[in-house]
Amino acid sequence: MPESRPASHPLALAPVTAPPRTADAFARRFLHNLNFARGVALSASSASDRYLALAHTVRDYLTAHWLEDVRRQKETQAKAVCYLSAEYLLGRQLDNDLLAAGLAEIAAEALASCGVDLDELRDQEVEPGLGNGGLGRLAACFIDSLATMAVPSIGYGIRYQYGIFRQTFVDGQQVEQPDAWLALGSPWEFARPEDAQTIGFGGCTETYDDDGVERSRWVPAWNVQAVPYNYMVPGFQNGRVNTLRLWSAVATDAFDLRIFNSGDYEEAVRAQTFAENISKVLYPEDSTPQGKELRLQQQYFFVAASLHDFLDTMLSDGFDLAALPERVVFQLNDTHPVIAVPELMRVLVDERRLDWDDAWEITRRCFAYTCHTLLPEALEVWPVELLGRLLPRHLEIIYRINDEFLDSVRERFGDDERLVRDMSIIAEQPVRSVRMAYLATVAGAKVNGVAELHSQLLRDRVLHDFDVFFPEKFTSVTNGVTxxxxxxxxxxxxxxxxxxxxxxxxxxxxxxxxxxxxxxxxxxxxxxxxxxxxxxxxxxxxxxxxxxxxxxxxxxxxxxxxxxxxxxxxxxxxxxxxxxxxxxxxxxxxxxxxxxxxxxxxxxxxxxxxxxxxxxxxxxxxxxxxxxxxxxxxxxxxxxxxxxxxxxxxxxxxxxxxxxxxxxxxxxxxxxxxxxxxxxxxxxxxxxxxxxxxxxxxxxxxxxxxxxxxxxxxxxxxAARGYRPEEFVQADAGLRRAIDLIASGAFAHGDRSVFEPVVSNLLHEDRFMVLADxxxxxxxxxxxxxxxxxxxxxxxxxxxxxxxxxxxxxxxxxxxxxxxxxxxxxxx
Structure with missing residues (x-):
């Protein structure tokens, strides 16, 4: 290729600038986007056309600040927060971005001058299907605050094609439907397929000699491409814009023309279908082995892509990886991203060829872990069989982390094998499994609960032995909302x-x-x-x-x-x-x-x-x-x-x-x-x-x-004395009448069997002591x-x-x- 000539046009040499902040300039930009991005005249446009043109116009005002912030973050190499979260419950973006940019009144005036009703366009927006509940909404609040406080940060997650599900009721019962929030595309995202990461799964590990040093490497059996989509996260009226980068899975070889031409059309796109399942839905139903495997695929997929993205694109040339903890902190939002710990070790030891001890010193200072639960069943564990089959090198790394950690436990507490067993990252019963919360606690520089009571119970009950071993690790940060x-x-x-x-x-x-x-x-x-x-x-x-x-x-x-x-x-x-x-x-x-x-x-x-x-x-x-x-x-x-x-x-x-x-x-x-x-x-x-x-x-x-x-x-x-829910029913006539009314079929057209499982659960188990309170x-x-x-x-x-x-x-x-x-x- 011939060498590119130096730029000479003034705009090519100047910083990117936002359009003028006037109603006239906004209207011109809106009509330009309607005509040239949507390809329609105002007189022939639909409400959807006008909404998409408006979204692109608001985006145009934010983009200059965003590009400048990305440039300055790379130039200054300021320490950044990489927030790793399986979900972001964002809500609609239009009004949020208008408020953040201080454009609400300008936009309303500009649209009115074009005969367009802003309220009508608000109703066109589809809420992104990227989250489920409090965990995702908290992540969305946090990235909003990080931008508002001008803290360099990147939120990393998955671009789910169908969200968790759209809930409908049929005869009063929940029925799940796909949440097709991307059916018309999203005007708030920038696709960057050229920045895709290749993510491996399965296969085996092998050892080799590297100038007298025995090293390991992973040979995956299959790969998928992680394609990034960038969303801008504007701070509140401060000109700062951070990034939310979401990954979408596509096949490395999506289409086999030879098989297609032979007439086996389904087999021709099998690889594409298999890969795209990874980013299809949030929290796939995991009561089946296939569902469990898909969840683990999702978790590794997005953290591996995110770690490689930051290391490959955000560090300066010749960056000394020993200084990585001064450059970034990876915040683990619950246990879903914890597989990032062995992935960073793999990258540092196997790919960047650092000594194990040096890599561990870097890793344990780069991660912090937020625990969001007190329920034992909500602390994720992965069967060793599944983890070893899907991520064999990572299991080897987890074993070594655990062995060295347990050596330090024995060194401090002696041969108390009950304590060693209780603190092991590897659980032996009921099936041999990796306890991800334990891995995060051992590897993290800090572990925090999310309210004062929760943090205390975390230290006293859920992770008590770890608190004794690592008292300086535990802290509390009460949640908040934007x-x-x-x-x-x-x-x-x-x-x-x-x-x-x-x-x-x-x-x-x-x-x-x-x-x-x-x-x-x-x-x-x-x-x-x-x-x-x-x-x-x-x-x-x-x-x-x-x-x-x-x-x-x-x-x-x-x-x-x-x-x-x-x-x-x-x-x-x-x-x-x-x-x-x-x-x-x-x-x-x-x-x-x-x-x-x-x-x-x-x-x-x-x-x-x-x-x-x-x-x-x-x-x-x-x-x-x-x-x-x-x-x-x-x-x-x-x-x-x-x-x-x-x-x-x-x-x-x-x-x-x-x-x-x-x-x-x-x-x-x-x-x-x-x-x-x-x-x-x-x-x-x-x-x-x-x-x-x-x-x-x-x-x-x-x-x-x-x-x-x-x-x-x-x-x-x-609970220690033995909770017997039926005793509370016998002692309270009002409670007895309420339960009897439900049991009678009064709310099921006389059919006593419909809610019998609910009544039976209350009377004979009531795990969460509804009747006691x-x-x-x-x-x-x-x-x-x-x-x-x-x-x-x-x-x-x-x-x-x-x-x-x-x-x-x-x-x-x-x-x-x-x-x-x-x-x-x-x-x-």
């Missing part, structure tokens, strides 16, 4: 009221909400706050009516429980409260007119293979069908369950809520973040002392929180009714919840990570 999305975007009326009271600046300094406290005693402010809440209820009602055909009662207390459906979160306890209230009226013991009008809103997805969770969803819908149709209640109790709860729906429901249900069994919820979002938007919490509920209650005050249930030590004591919960709900009757006092408590929960900003969480774990200063 106020940009969950106040500024979700609750614009409340945001305006806050700004009018305390001025600007609170969006990036949420502790300033404390300045609202005196306004709780200001009658005029309380009236304005009440009107904001009423307006949010009307808006939520309009959304549910348009989206799902659901009408919610005027003037009702909105009682909301939205979270992943799992037995430990205890949606069943909420159902028992509804059934108890209903039974009281239909039995004649309670007059309908004495009920505080209440609408209970559920939102939850159950994992496809989680049978009991799906039965509980069916029960909720069945109870709602009966309750909502029974005229004896005079419309004063309503149960609604909109399917497919999303971030977009959350932005309508959360600001409208009066009561936030955070009712997990104490000692089971790591933190929660929904509890924070509700409190920040002026909902009062009914909850146990679990997860971050403890810190919320301490901050807002006992008088502004409805506490119920056993404490964690009481739960442990009851029932009486306390019903009593707390009676306190809720009494408090809600005094609307002025309720609004005062709601204001104090907003004022006292600024601590739960994800910006504060990131500051804690920087101070306690990462030590990554902002890029000046």
């Amino acid at each position: 106020p940009r999305r969950f106040l500024r975007l979700a609750n614009p009326e409340l945001s305006s009221l806050i700004t009018a009271a305390i001025g600007d600046g609170w969006t990036t300094d949420l502790e300033r909400l404390r300045e609202l406290e005196p306004y709780a005693d200001d009658a005029e402010f309380r009236a304005a706050f009440a009107e904001v809440k009423a307006a949010n209820k009307r808006r939520a009602g309009e959304t549910l009516r348009a989206r799902d055909g659901i009408d919610i009662g005027d003037g009702h207390l909105l009682d909301v429980m939205v979270k992943r459906l799992h037995e430990y979160k205890r949606q069943m306890l909420k159902v028992l409260h509804v059934v108890t209230t209903y039974e009281g009226v239909v039995s004649g013991r309670v007059a309908a007119e004495d009920l505080v009008p209440r609408t209970v809103i559920f939102g939850a997805k159950a994992a496809p293979g989680y049978a009991m969770a799906k039965r509980i969803i069916h029960l909720i819908n069945a109870v709602g069908e009966v309750v909502n149709a029974d005229t004896r209640l005079e419309g004063r109790l309503q149960v609604v369950f909109p399917p497919n709860y999303t971030v977009t729906l959350a932005e309508r429901v959360i600001p409208a809520a009066d009561l936030s249900e955070q009712i997990s069994l104490a000692g089971k919820e790591a933190s929660g973040t929904g509890n924070m979002k509700f409190a920040l938007n002026g909902a009062l919490t009914i909850g146990t002392d679990d997860g971050a509920n403890v810190e919320i209650r301490e901050l807002v005050g006992d008088e502004n929180f409805f506490l119920f249930g056993m404490s964690e030590p009481e739960v442990s004591d009851l 029932y009486a306390s919960y019903i009593s707390a709900q009676e306190r809720v009714d009494a408090a809600y009757a005094d609307q002025d006092a309720w609004i005062r408590s709601a204001i104090l919840n907003v004022a006292r929960t600024g601590f739960f900003s994800s910006d504060r969480s990131i500051r804690d990570y920087i101070d306690r774990i990462w030590h990554t200063p902002p890029l000046a």
Whole structure:
């Protein structure tokens, strides 16, 4: 090829610049994208055309800052955070990016000058199917805060073609449908196929002589290509834009023309189908061996691509790998990315030919691990047979890490083989497996829990022996949520009221909400706050009516429980409260007119293979069908369950809520973040002392929180004594009547068999002690009714919840990570 000539055009030599920040310039850019990117005139365009042109226009304004930030990060070699997460529950991007870029008013004016309605285009956006629940939403909040705080970072994950699933209900039962969020493409991503990484699987390892040094290498049996798609992550009105890089799997040899021409069309694309399965769906159902293998493939696929991407593209020429811990920290968001540990060791030892001890010193300073659970079954383990078959070299590396670690345990504690067995990364029973949380703890520079109680229980119970061995490793960072999305975007009326009271600046300094406290005693402010809440209820009602055909009662207390459906979160306890209230009226013991009008809103997805969770969803819908149709209640109790709860729906429901249900069994919820979002938007919490509920209650005050249930030590004591759920049923007539009503078939058209498994589970197992906390919960709900009757006092408590929960900003969480774990200063 001839040598390229030096650039001479002024634009080729100048930095990339964003378009002018005027309505006229924005309109011109919008029409240019509509005409030349979409290929249509405005007069012939569809709403989808106009939305895509708008998205590209907003993207154009961010791109100059993004390219400059990428350049400066590489040029300065500033220490970066690589956030490794299996999911990112982003929510819609248009309004978030308009807010971050300070373009909302300019865009509205520009579009209006073109005769285009911005609200119509908002409705065209499809929410990315990249996450499931709290873990993914937390990751999205954190990358938002990292950009807002100008910390160099890259979020790494998977570009799932069909998300987790789109939830529908058929006869009240959950049915999973593909979430085809990419059907029309995504205007927010930049495909970079030229930056694809080749990822190997299977095969064998072999040893060879390298100038007298015996080395190992992995010979994979098959490969896939990891193709990156970049998303921009803008900081809030600071001109900084970080990167979210998501990987999509494609075959290295996607199409065999010879086989195709022979007529075997299915076999011709078999490799393509096999490879693309890796990035098809989030959390494939893993009750089968094939499902388990696919999950492990996913995890290795994205971390291997991410590590190679950073090492290959972000380090300066001739970079000394001994300095890697001063250049990057890889944050492991739960156990899903932990296979990155042996992958980095493999790269350093086998490919970069470092000595094992030098490589281990680098590795153990480059990783940090966040544990998000207290449930033993949620701490991932991989069978040795599967890991050895899929990643044979990695298993060898894990064995050596474990052998050396156990040698150090014996050196310190002697030949206590029980302790050695308990701390081993390799579990011998029930099948020989690799305990990924243990691997992350041994390899990580730091291990953190996500709320004060969770972190203490992590040290005392889940990883106690490791805390004794590595006391300096363990720390705590309480989760947080971004106020940009969950106040500024979700609750614009409340945001305006806050700004009018305390001025600007609170969006990036949420502790300033404390300045609202005196306004709780200001009658005029309380009236304005009440009107904001009423307006949010009307808006939520309009959304549910348009989206799902659901009408919610005027003037009702909105009682909301939205979270992943799992037995430990205890949606069943909420159902028992509804059934108890209903039974009281239909039995004649309670007059309908004495009920505080209440609408209970559920939102939850159950994992496809989680049978009991799906039965509980069916029960909720069945109870709602009966309750909502029974005229004896005079419309004063309503149960609604909109399917497919999303971030977009959350932005309508959360600001409208009066009561936030955070009712997990104490000692089971790591933190929660929904509890924070509700409190920040002026909902009062009914909850146990679990997860971050403890810190919320301490901050807002006992008088502004409805506490119920056993404490964690009481739960442990009851379990140790032997929990017998039937004893609680015998002792409580109200509980007995509620369970009998469910068992009678009253919510199944008289068929007692439909919900028999749910009733039997409660009576004979009740692993999460729903029945033990029932009486306390019903009593707390009676306190809720009494408090809600005094609307002025309720609004005062709601204001104090907003004022006292600024601590739960994800910006504060990131500051804690920087101070306690990462030590990554902002890029000046």
